[in-house]
Amino acid sequence: MRPLERQSSAIHRHHISQRGFTVGPGRDNKKGTYLHSHAVDKAEDDECTIRQPSMETEKDVGLALREVQQLYQQGQYSEALQVSLGMRDWLERELGEDHPVYASCLNNIALMYKMTNELEDAVHYYAMALDKYKRTVGTAHRSYAATLNNLGLVFLLQAQQAEASGGKKLHAMASLESAEATLREALTIRTQVLEEDDPALLSTRSNLASVLQRTGRGAEAEEMLRTTLVLVLERTRGKKESPEVATAMNNLGYLLKAEGRWEEARVFYKDALRIRRAIFLPDHPQVIVSMNNLAELCLIIPGSEAEGKALQEEILGLLSVNESGPGGGGNGYDGKETRQK
Numbered sequence: 001m002r003p004l005e006r007q008s009s010a011i012h013r014h015h016i017s018q019r020g021f022t023v024g025p026g027r028d029n030k031k032g033t034y035l036h037s038h039a040v041d042k043a044e045d046d047e048c049t050i051r052q053p054s055m056e057t058e059k060d061v062g063l064a065l066r067e068v069q070q071l072y073q074q075g076q077y078s079e080a081l082q083v084s085l086g087m088r089d090w091l092e093r094e095l096g097e098d099h100p101v102y103a104s105c106l107n108n109i110a111l112m113y114k115m116t117n118e119l120e121d122a123v124h125y126y127a128m129a130l131d132k133y134k135r136t137v138g139t140a141h142r143s144y145a146a147t148l149n150n151l152g153l154v155f156l157l158q159a160q161q162a163e164a165s166g167g168k169k170l171h172a173m174a175s176l177e178s179a180e181a182t183l184r185e186a187l188t189i190r191t192q193v194l195e196e197d198d199p200a201l202l203s204t205r206s207n208l209a210s211v212l213q214r215t216g217r218g219a220e221a222e223e224m225l226r227t228t229l230v231l232v233l234e235r236t237r238g239k240k241e242s243p244e245v246a247t248a249m250n251n252l253g254y255l256l257k258a259e260g261r262w263e264e265a266r267v268f269y270k271d272a273l274r275i276r277r278a279i280f281l282p283d284h285p286q287v288i289v290s291m292n293n294l295a296e297l298c299l300i301i302p303g304s305e306a307e308g309k310a311l312q313e314e315i316l317g318l319l320s321v322n323e324s325g326p327g328g329g330g331n332g333y334d335g336k337e338t339r340q341k
Helices: 002-016 055-073 077-096 100-115 120-137 142-165 169-193 199-214 220-236 241-260 262-279 285-300 305-319
Strands: none
Touching: 055 077, 055 100, 100 120, 100 142, 120 142, 120 220, 142 169, 142 199, 169 199, 199 241, 199 262, 199 285, 220 241, 241 262, 241 285, 285 305
């Protein structure tokens, strides 16, 4: 951490410690994805009265969320969890449990449990967050849908771990069923409240396609991703290059690769990389992801090994220039919490 970052972190910790938050020991882990921060919304349920926070409370919440975000970005998930748990207790006293900010805190706790591989606890807190969001902002809300999406990914991760351990086929199947049901509900809501090219909507479609592909429904998954690509192309018509188009192409390429249709996958991977190189800096995380995806594919296609090795060498060169790393390498679908190395 640079000196300025260390000083800022210390200031935040001192401030939030005065508000009753606790900071536990941290540890380094791989980077994840995103946190929930939530503005105060008006409840759709008239029976639920939301307590309006004072300006001081809003300031304290903002400081605490920035502290959690910083710890999360540094991979210190255990420490971020301790801060979030302390924030939960403080918010319960200040705002009560029936408040969207409290629900947002529960979502963040669940994410930290997921990142420390305590998946049952993650499921528990995501379920609690859903209940609080339902009472305070209703189910037709982007925060409720985002939490459903996150919960679906935990179910998917549980299925993957059950499959990897062997002998837990029934558990894996049950987790996949839960993942599909949860992600379909999230997709229904996000389709209603978001634009077709919204990254969150693309993310849920990709996550659901991953479940479908794992359960032997590759054709349905492909249709979903191709439809997504068509819709995004229609909405971004007139734009020279679009990151949303690149994401849709990358995800379709990943599915085609998994289905063994390597040449088709390479076409989409190359187009995604071309777009990302046109709109991002050379060492941007999305560029690195596309380069890595294409490199890994080329290495398994006869006659394309040289292209794959050249891409890998280019990636190493970019990473050596930026010693801190691009913060997003890996392969798989874009825009989801799992499958990012």
